[in-house]
Amino acid sequence: MTEKMTEKIKETQKGKQMAKNLSSQFLELAKPTKQKFLFPNHFISTQDLTREQILSLLNTATLLGQALKQGDKNSDDSQGAAGPTKLPPLLANKTIINLFFENSTRTRTSFDLAVRKLGGSTLNFASSTSSVEKGETLVDTAKNIVAMGAHGIVVRHSSAGSPQFLASNLEIPVINAGDGFHEHPTQALLDAFTMREKLGDLAGKRVVILGDIAHSRVARSNIHVLKKLGATVAVSGPPTLLPPNPEALGVESSFRVESLLESADVVMTLRIQRERQNKMQLPSLDEYTRFWGLTKERASRLKPGAIILHPGPINRGVEVDAEVADGDRSVILHQVASGILVRMAVLAHVCEPKGTAQWLAEVSGQSSSQSTSRSTSGGVS
Amino acid sequence: MTVLSGALLIQGGRVIDPANHLDHEKDLLIKDGKILAIDNPGSIPVAPGSEFLKLSGQWILPGFIDVHVHLREPGLEYKETIATGTAAAVAGGFTSVACMANTQPVNDSAYVTTFIRERAKETAVCRVFPIGAVTKGLKGEELAEIGSMIAAGACALSDDGMPVMNSYLMRKALDYAKAFDVAVISHAEDANLVGQGVMNEGALSNALGLRGNPAAAEEIMVAREIALCRLTKARVHIAHVSTALAVELIKRAKEEGLPLTAEVCPHHLVLDETCLQTYDTNCKMAPPLRTAKDTECLVAALASGVIDMIATDHAPHGVVDKCVEFDRASNGILGLQTAVPLTYELVARGLISRNRWIDSLTASPAKLINHPELGSVRVGGGADLTIFDSKASWLYDQRQNVSKSSNSPFFGFKLNSKIGATIVGGKLVYQNS
Numbered sequence: 134m135t136e137k138m139t140e141k142i143k144e145t146q147k148g149k150q151m152a153k154n155l156s157s158q159f160l161e162l163a164k165p166t167k168q169k170f171l172f173p174n175h176f177i178s179t180q181d182l183t184r185e186q187i188l189s190l191l192n193t194a195t196l197l198g199q200a201l202k203q204g205d206k207n208s209d210d211s212q213g214a215a216g217p218t219k220l221p222p223l224l225a226n227k228t229i230i231n232l233f234f235e236n237s238t239r240t241r242t243s244f245d246l247a248v249r250k251l252g253g254s255t256l257n258f259a260s261s262t263s264s265v266e267k268g269e270t271l272v273d274t275a276k277n278i279v280a281m282g283a284h285g286i287v288v289r290h291s292s293a294g295s296p297q298f299l300a301s302n303l304e305i306p307v308i309n310a311g312d313g314f315h316e317h318p319t320q321a322l323l324d325a326f327t328m329r330e331k332l333g334d335l336a337g338k339r340v341v342i343l344g345d346i347a348h349s350r351v352a353r354s355n356i357h358v359l360k361k362l363g364a365t366v367a368v369s370g371p372p373t374l375l376p377p378n379p380e381a382l383g384v385e386s387s388f389r390v391e392s393l394l395e396s397a398d399v400v401m402t403l404r405i406q407r408e409r410q411n412k413m414q415l416p417s418l419d420e421y422t423r424f425w426g427l428t429k430e431r432a433s434r435l436k437p438g439a440i441i442l443h444p445g446p447i448n449r450g451v452e453v454d455a456e457v458a459d460g461d462r463s464v465i466l467h468q469v470a471s472g473i474l475v476r477m478a479v480l481a482h483v484c485e486p487k488g489t490a491q492w493l494a495e496v497s498g499q500s501s502s503q504s505t506s507r508s509t510s511g512g513v514s
Numbered sequence: 515m516t517v518l519s520g521a522l523l524i525q526g527g528r529v530i531d532p533a534n535h536l537d538h539e540k541d542l543l544i545k546d547g548k549i550l551a552i553d554n555p556g557s558i559p560v561a562p563g564s565e566f567l568k569l570s571g572q573w574i575l576p577g578f579i580d581v582h583v584h585l586r587e588p589g590l591e592y593k594e595t596i597a598t599g600t601a602a603a604v605a606g607g608f609t610s611v612a613c614m615a616n617t618q619p620v621n622d623s624a625y626v627t628t629f630i631r632e633r634a635k636e637t638a639v640c641r642v643f644p645i646g647a648v649t650k651g652l653k654g655e656e657l658a659e660i661g662s663m664i665a666a667g668a669c670a671l672s673d674d675g676m677p678v679m680n681s682y683l684m685r686k687a688l689d690y691a692k693a694f695d696v697a698v699i700s701h702a703e704d705a706n707l708v709g710q711g712v713m714n715e716g717a718l719s720n721a722l723g724l725r726g727n728p729a730a731a732e733e734i735m736v737a738r739e740i741a742l743c744r745l746t747k748a749r750v751h752i753a754h755v756s757t758a759l760a761v762e763l764i765k766r767a768k769e770e771g772l773p774l775t776a777e778v779c780p781h782h783l784v785l786d787e788t789c790l791q792t793y794d795t796n797c798k799m800a801p802p803l804r805t806a807k808d809t810e811c812l813v814a815a816l817a818s819g820v821i822d823m824i825a826t827d828h829a830p831h832g833v834v835d836k837c838v839e840f841d842r843a844s845n846g847i848l849g850l851q852t853a854v855p856l857t858y859e860l861v862a863r864g865l866i867s868r869n870r871w872i873d874s875l876t877a878s879p880a881k882l883i884n885h886p887e888l889g890s891v892r893v894g895g896g897a898d899l900t901i902f903d904s905k906a907s908w909l910y911d912q913r914q915n916v917s918k919s920s921n922s923p924f925f926g927f928k929l930n931s932k933i934g935a936t937i938v939g940g941k942l943v944y945q946n947s
Binding site for chain 2: 167270377
């Protein structure tokens, strides 16, 4: 009996070793390529970022924000983007391509502004104007664009893994502006930036994400970033829109929103896509609102100081009540403003690492010489 | 291809055929496509004009048979042709392949079956057995002309890649196939539950943001095929089994005595879903790579005979099919040149017996396609032989690749055994230099 069991265990171990061995041989062969995808060569996923890298990006965003404000103060030109600012022209003479295979207004505009504020120029390619629909492959399209002399690509695509796929085929930096259900790393950074501005250090803070977690790149990237910054994350939504086991992402989960709200420092509501109804995932939007929406009544249970985020665009009255979205706790517009700062930071680090390091050394030299150097929540790590 | 007019004498090898209880150092004389003699080393008299194949202890095995390949001709010749696909087959030690019906046009009529057979006569370097479609156009709506395809030389039936979702139609197909004594091969996946899934569903698919294809999609269909097999008593063959529970279902059905057989692909035996972390489209196939636990169960099932045979599901795809976004990429990978060394690794590690491994590549698949004579080595029998070197390491990469396509996750792998030579109908069609 015991012998048999030992034999069985041995067999099992052998089996494991077998499976492990050849998959690991495959992964070992892929490793050099994987290394190349990492920040600051590219900016593809928050999962691969270290805590230090996240803090350094947030710090750069803070400093760029200060430079922007100083510039605004010194300038009579209220146009901002074109006016003289203290912002460093880190992307001067550089062209960044916005390659968007999915509709987007705010993310594309935000990247666009971020590039221009740093002195660069942008070129926008949307899928409707590209030749992808004519049968050209993604790689061909991208290579053509690179051949036109681009210095970086900002890509959004409905298929997860596309930025990584581009990065493995192109010689210029790739920045992920959202890939399928996988990641939306700049969104997670801007959310963390916003939370830190409002709440200070995120260690020990509790963030509740509500909605369609299974199909949300925003949720995934946020979970990675928030956990690295020491926050705890809980998710809630209809079982059809939660991943089969959310715990695998390192978060708590509940099908009941109420049980999570009282302890929350941050509530992030995600957009509910109307087509989920047609995809047999939701009986109706009304029913979603009734059980999982951030209604006025539910928002009233939040503790004082708790804030509400939404990555936009909002379906008012569906995932969040209009009054809540516009209320005191809402920092939604603040998120939009933060977006430009963190995107500037990402672009600077990825597309102009040397100049950025130099500028950071200069400004931190200045600020350390100032006796009134203030410690902001988004400050130096 | 080297065509030998006279006799061929193979010396210095070890003849192994579990089906005939052979495992001895023997010389082997071939003439006119048949094995004339199997005798002790040095004891076969050398006739003038004979050619020699001198071995140094390599194994002489019945020619390997792969019941699941996609040769892509007619219609998709940019991926593979009967000529290039069979060249890859013999380089991988296969002397016979059965090719799936999802060509363009679909092999759903005697005309296409005949075309494939004729093209094979002209261009193939190994035996080619067409598999006919179960339903017209693989649409799952009405029966294809099964009888006529069998009469034209089809060896089995399958809507591979497009599971027959209508259970009534599948039942009728099974009933009808009984008249011709052919197996119906099921690509067992519930297409609705698969949905747009592109990898195994679980924590990893969730983390990677790729749509999941749950193990349940396969298990539901395997359970259905077993129920229909019980109902009709027709021959059912489950293609590319990939989950632990599917194995369990098949085991119970076999214990019941149902006429059910099953195959497993090398990639499901040796790779698991962790490979998907790379988003490499060469790890995308249907059914998908599963968990390490599943691979373990599949290996055990192959070892015990619950899974009867190894089949490659050799699925060549061009750059336009594979060098694209993960969601858009076609399913499937090359298999013919790597199947033997990858699965022999399981023998070398003591997970599967040598004889079971040989059986899974010879006698078992031979029975499935109704050609039992192909899976053995015996005097008077046909000379389809695979010369196998169990101790030779080599690097598999594009330079060794014979297929017209290059979609393999195994490029760069060091493999620890290799094909020495392949003999089809007495002709030496491949020799490793």
